[in-house]
Amino acid sequence: MEIQPFLPLAEKFRAVFLDSYGVLKNYKGLIDGVQDTIAKLREKGIAIRILTNDASRSQEQQIASFAKQGLHGFETYEVITSGMMAKHFLQHKITEGKIAYLGTENSAHYILQSGLEHIAVKDVDLNNVKDISAFVFLDDEGFDWNTEINKTVNLLRRKNIPIIVANSDKLYPVSKNDVAVATGGIARLVESMLNKKFIHFGKPDTQMFTYSYNRLKQRLGPFTKKEILMVGDNLNTDILGGNKFGIKTTLVLSGNTSEENAQQQINASGIIPDFICRSIID
């Protein structure tokens, strides 16, 4: 397992796609020194895109959160979230009725603004579900797990509608050692109860990559996949997704995958990054 420095590698590409958690920040906040790396990439004229499995915040809220932690200068078009993919899907496919959701009011506010009414699961009347036309798993917060998970199961048993998972991550880190069940974990529980497959958005699915690539070409003209480097800390989402989309991938060891077990996880999963770096600041 050869570990190489990040910047000399990145400079061989015209664009880098960066995962957010584990690459730019960790459970303590921004990773010290990423501002420098970002600045150097910008100096070299390398296009930067952040591809994040997150459906709890809008692009603007993401940028504001980075800025608050000291990473300034991102533009809306540089941030691509799995929530945006879910939003596009809903706009194209769901044209009538109400969209029921599990998550915070904030996440519903910006993801479900498709001209349709939305309604939190807790406000749904199970005896009158005829105008519910879709269901979205948005966030692991904003509802009482003791009651709303069961209510979701029963709503989806009564009504056969498209079910969307706006962020399919199973868990997220909350401290050095600890994690929390994420939206995708709750969605999988409900899938298992109903014995159905929902429509999942987010890496490793290639939609965010395709979207980013198409927008890149619109903005910067001709661009080939060979000119793009995906950088992520997670084999199962970042690296698998980048590999499947057909671009070069770099695993960084500053997040979910540690230096001690990277090689073993690569061997076990069969998901092979093209490169490995300690982090984007090394």
Added chain:
Amino acid sequence: MEIQPFLPLAEKFRAVFLDSYGVLKNYKGLIDGVQDTIAKLREKGIAIRILTNDASRSQEQQIASFAKQGLHGFETYEVITSGMMAKHFLQHKITEGKIAYLGTENSAHYILQSGLEHIAVKDVDLNNVKDISAFVFLDDEGFDWNTEINKTVNLLRRKNIPIIVANSDKLYPVSKNDVAVATGGIARLVESMLNKKFIHFGKPDTQMFTYSYNRLKQRLGPFTKKEILMVGDNLNTDILGGNKFGIKTTLVLSGNTSEENAQQQINASGIIPDFICRSIID
């Protein structure tokens, strides 16, 4: 799909194994008329055993609950629960340390009485887990889902110990239309988070069948599997388990499987009951 009356069928056997929910009772309580059927089986000298996936109550509490609803006369040895199987396992395999659990204090009280201390997840100190020697999923009640599921995930990430699911049912009915996520559903969520396989107890696993059959022989002398009929409402637990154990099976349509979709579910699952009855009172 031929539906036949229950009693003439049962009379061809020396013992009947009955599932509890969907056979003896439903969401409204005891099914009207089962007292008669039970009395007739007893008159004919047919041995009765109740095999139930339940880890929330002791055999005595199960019997008391039946009696309270009007079904009297069951003896301790006639009730076999998945919780008993988990209890035997813990007694044989876990001989030191503390057993952590998710469930009610009552379920912990009677299942974990193996000479070892037990401790609810909410009382575990995650920074001091060295004397925790096993973990048991006991019940879907008795804890706050908002916090204790995540705490369970993190406990089990820190400590590599045997993890037992005392009732592997994914869900249970709470009304004509509605269900609730059961212990086994929560356990599956945590399994999916950790990417591990826990030790599951309860039908369709054959342990409860083996236990019941062995005890039957101890009490009544020589007995063959051909003389036993399993009766249940659930293809995936009762019928699959009975089939796998090698006894004849009867699907009843008074619970989880309705007359309308029984044949389709049989075809789709490949789990084939030997007989079908409307209920044990028909």
Added chain:
Amino acid sequence: MEIQPFLPLAEKFRAVFLDSYGVLKNYKGLIDGVQDTIAKLREKGIAIRILTNDASRSQEQQIASFAKQGLHGFETYEVITSGMMAKHFLQHKITEGKIAYLGTENSAHYILQSGLEHIAVKDVDLNNVKDISAFVFLDDEGFDWNTEINKTVNLLRRKNIPIIVANSDKLYPVSKNDVAVATGGIARLVESMLNKKFIHFGKPDTQMFTYSYNRLKQRLGPFTKKEILMVGDNLNTDILGGNKFGIKTTLVLSGNTSEENAQQQINASGIIPDFICRSIID
């Protein structure tokens, strides 16, 4: 379940994406009357694209096969195969070494023409695998199942390389009642042996949809997803893929899904087509 005639529905769209098997042809060959439907769609100026999970033949060979059966006039750009997606992936990601494959020489010839050498599994020397840089499941024919499946497993145990499934279909129909295990079925067997996840191409993955949509815009100018209708006979590939990509979907009952069990399969899977037609000729 409302069944509607196809042409009046299709005329509401500017493009139709058609699955091949079950829509244009079946086990007997071309479905009588599809020439008419295709001609009428062309008259109305509706763009037609065939999206097929097939990695055994080139676009030209697909077109020749349609022509031979009496369906003339298709152009190369109108046919999109999962094999093309695999080919693009290999061109972008695999830049050195030899590509080993399971399939026919013909499939290898046109899919693996990426400047790299390719080698059939039967010709691989398991004691000298160091220059094998990728593996592709191409076809269920062209090799001896008795020996080459095991050899594939052992090759992939020795060498940790990207593994591509060029057609992820599990089975294909060979007569009214019978099916055969397809490339994707064999790939799944090997995945299960190795406990790894391969890179699968073909519907329901959205890559073929994205590719077709992008090319459509290049050729015809601005186009929205709302103007495209996906037509297929298979809920799990055609309809799931179309739904996920965010376009309207029509299930036809002329192939894999019969009128008798369509509603039940929709309910069981939770994959909901926007429309249902008996076939494209009704």
Added chain:
Amino acid sequence: MEIQPFLPLAEKFRAVFLDSYGVLKNYKGLIDGVQDTIAKLREKGIAIRILTNDASRSQEQQIASFAKQGLHGFETYEVITSGMMAKHFLQHKITEGKIAYLGTENSAHYILQSGLEHIAVKDVDLNNVKDISAFVFLDDEGFDWNTEINKTVNLLRRKNIPIIVANSDKLYPVSKNDVAVATGGIARLVESMLNKKFIHFGKPDTQMFTYSYNRLKQRLGPFTKKEILMVGDNLNTDILGGNKFGIKTTLVLSGNTSEENAQQQINASGIIPDFICRSIID
């Protein structure tokens, strides 16, 4: 990870259950020195049982095979195979019709001798399947994979019958580095094609443990589970099965699990042996 010598450990028990492959023999034949260990166990009066996932040979053929390799003195009652479990199941549950099978004539001869006719898949007439009453996966040999796997799929699509997997092992070793797809692997392929769950026999299922334990008590009088040690090289079958049955388990490093990756595999799987020995001769 503490590794301890085998004999002093084994001497604390009244019975040892031994897996065959990886414990007594490996791809080269009998492991040098196991005769000594077996002799010493017998001297100490420790009961020995071989529990093997094998449905290709009878108990007598197993013993003859051991004797041929130099391990003499085993009695029929000391050998328990997954094929025996399948045979008992068939005797109890299938009382009419013909049993179709995939495997060698030899395996069919001794496993299917239940008074019923049996028929190899290759001899089945797919247009006349009405007297086929069950199907058994017996062996990975004795049939042409190119044709009989597809024929099996089609037979089982036409006829909804109990389907038994007499050995659920996915693969077996054929040399130091190489493996072959076993019966259970083929069965899983067909399961995946049909989307059904078959009835699997063999470890980790507890049936062989229960059978061995019951027979042990019949022969030797009172016996508790605490007095039995399971010894195996495979976490997913031997150790998981022994753990689930509630007896102490020893992982040996002379077969499927190597010293280098034992601890990692234990952590990853959550399957925890009570003890670890290098082999039964160390």
